[in-house]
Amino acid sequence: MTAPAGAAHGPDAAHAEHHHEPSFLRKYVFSTDHKVIAIQFLFYSLFFLLVGGALAMLIRWQLGFPGQPLPGAGVLGDEAAPGGVIAPKFYLSLVTMHATYMIFFAVMPLLVGTFANYLIPLKIGAPDMAFPRLNMWSFWLMIPAGVLALAGLVVEGGSAAAGWTAYAPLANTPDYTGVTTGQILWCLSIAVFAASSLLGSVNYITTIINLRAPGMVWFRLPLSVWALFITAILAILAVPILAGAVIMLLFDQILHTHFYLPAVGGQPLLWQHLFWFFGHPEVYILILPAMGIVSEIIANGSRKPIFGYHTMVYAIIGIAFLGWMVWGHHMFQSGMNPILGTSFMVSTVLIAVPTAIKVFNWMGTMWRGRLWLHTPMLNAIAFVAMFVIGGLSGIFMASTPVDMYIHDTYFIVAHIHYVLFGGSLFAIFAGIYFWFPKMFGRMMNERLGKLHFWTTFVAYNATFFPMHLLGIAGHMRRIYDPNAYRFLQPLQPLNTFISVSAFVLFAAQLPFIVNFFWSMFRGRPAGMNPWRDNGLEWTVPSPPPHGNFAATPKVLHGPYEFSHPDTGEDFLPQDQPLPTRPGA
Amino acid sequence: MGADARPQLRMTHGRQVEYGLGVYSGKLGMWVFLCSEVMFFTALIGAYIILRWGSSQSWPDPTKVLNITLTAFNTFLLICSSVSMVKAYAAISHGDQRGLRLWLLATVAGGAAFVGVQVYEYLHLIHDGVLPSGFREGGEIMEALTRAGLPTGGHELFGAAFFTMTGFHGFHVSCGVLCMIWVTIKAFRGHYTQAHHEGIEVIGLYWHFVDLVWIILFTIVYLF
Secondary structure, eight states, X not given: OOSOTTOOOHHHHHHHSOSSOOOHIIIIISOOOHHHHHHHHHHHHHHHHHHHHHXXXXXXXXXXXXXXXXXTGGGGOTTTSGGGOOOHHHHHHHHHHHHHIIIIIIIHIIIIIIIHHHHHHHHHTOSSOSOHHHHHHHHHTHHHHHHHHHHTTTSTTOSOOSTTTTOTTTTTSHHHHOOSHHHHHHHHHHHHHHHHHHHHHHHHHHHHHHOOOTTOOGGGSOHHHHHHHHHHHHHHHHHHHHHHHHHHHHHHHHTOOOSSOGGGTOOHHHHHHHHHXXXXXXXXXXXXXXXXXXXXXXXXXXXXXXXXXXXXXXXXHHHHHHGGGOGGGGOTTTTOOHHHHHHHHHHHHHTHHHHHHHHHHHHHHHTTOOOOOOHXXXXXXXXXXXXXXXXXXXXXXXXXXXXXXXXXBHHHHHHHHHHIIIIIIHHHHHHHHHHHHHHHSBOOOHHHHHHHHHHHHHHHHHHHHHHHHXXXXXXXXXXXXXXXXXXXXXXXXXXXXXXHHHHHHHHTTHHHHHHHHHHHHHSOBOOSOTTOOOSGGGGSOSSOOTTXXXXXXXXXXXXXXOSOTTSSSSOOOTTSOOOOOTTO | OOGGGOSOEEEETTEEEEOOSSOOHHHHHHHHHHHHHXXXXXXXXXXXXXXXXXXXXXXXXXXXXXXXXXXXXXXXXXXHXXXXXXXXXXXXXXXXXXHHHHXXXXXXXXXXXXXXXXXXXXXXXXXXXXXXXXXXXXXXXXXXXXXXXXXOTTHHHHHHHXXXXXXXXXXXXXXXXXXXXXXXXXXXXXXXXXXXXXXXXXXXXXXXHHHHHHHHHIIIIIIO
């Protein structure tokens, strides 16, 4: 599509043209354009990423320098940080809200808000989502959800403090945490979040099934779209379980019901089962889109077709399917029947098989490729490496006997951060660097990008790898002052080291922020296809016009035709015909 | 072979697209949404089963606490409204505008009456001392159970489960009635034709789903 944006190609194109310039509000605020909604989600979730990161810094201050006043922490008020020393109750709110912001308001909206919205219609050759107005609502519901989640910081009694898992009966009554309003706000926030997620997922599934351009058959779909499709199916089935569970928790608090209160026959284990029945598919909601993004970028950066496209698809489906029958591995220590634990152990370890297939396929893709180590590619390779570590530490916890020892220790904190930061977040950074030129029409600065990547990569490992050691030494998660236990006192230097690394990690995000905003206005103009990639999104101008495609594209082959021997270029967009070899 | 030659393409909004499941987007979206609803009610019904049959505590006999006759009548009303929904769809499929409008009105009436009866039932129960937090001490229900020599234990969960499950169903019916009123207004404005009446089919799917959920709830909450 080298035609200028103004050129019309038949009736379809005329339809896609701007008949009238929409008002500012319609265009940028209450927009139904999937690209604008994706960018709204991007700003929204990057804001929460920053807030969640700031809370983590407070946590690390307390663990690295327990009981010492944090300079400037006086602004938090006397209840949260008397004299600048973080109070125990506030500390519990910090760990709860750090996880809540990061999981529900940063990583999930980045993956299934930003990337799903941006990539699905562009990559399948559609002008927009199937239900653009529902799509707008899915973003605007996130505003009240986010406000409710933030409101806990200012209300009487502080934020929810029962952990992001809100275990019963800890979260049910204020007797244990001293938090009343904050916990109610948390429940409401999650319920509204669930509604937003529902609208998004209905849209993604319908769009992918119904709006693929001619020729975009299932096995020509880019892996990112496959991953987002399966993720949307997981979300549509898992999130309502959380909604139901959280509503019952809310009723326990405001209507004084006893769903999870054991005193009169309620069942605390019921909460755990419902929560993790949602919670484990949620883990894959947070990682499958990241895997999809990384698959795109590794093929691009290796200038080779992805290794084992079909097995990649089947592995995504396999992981998603197995993900439904493993939730009990979060509950080995809950008093659940131990025989049940064994079956959950087996199903959990089975997930290693499709996961390993994916990892070997990524390595197979890079093998003997002509590596182009652009910033997205570096982040994508980091994803694979870090995800392997996170995946392997997962095997430890999946084994019931080992889990008995490391359950609820820093080993699990290390694991979750290796998969959620080392995995999802590196993939998100890869994705932002990769599609930023398409979103804003300008390149991000490569030098700042590489600076950001390397400092993040080193500081990240320095922060989270030692946590494995803490966990093996018996350091419990979520404790306020490890020095209260004599056996943890010798670990204080390690804790201090981790905290300093964490501060460096936080500071290392500065080049990214500078790069992001500077490049938006001052970056080098990107052109249509700066990464020489094959996806349909690279066949339209950057940023793409409203309606995306001047004429409906015709898809002629799969998305990974890199370095085809019979083409002049080392890439071949999906709407360009495969060369026919004479005599073949 | 070019993409044009393949038979499995179809048109939507004047554009050619790849053949999906052969279901238009509105209907497909509703099906996906209903999958989500199934999971939501699964959480509630699953919790009910665990709380009632997985606990050692006794459970008040629903037939002694709840008005089965009234609710059976209400169930009948809801099923009738599903029938009228089918009739409305059948009418517009044959291009019968008058039939569409009448049957839609009947459906709205059935749904609204269902919600009305449920509100009446709730007010009665609360008056008799059946509360989400348990039976009120000294309330009508407590006294009646004691008089009849029936166990009164386990009631703390009975009210919670009853109001949550039937309440969420009632909320779904209420939303359905509101949407149905909107659809009826559109029908009176001549929005639906023999060729294009997707809206009727889509809301019909929702309506039948809510009806189906009620049959399950009525069985396990009232009859068992």
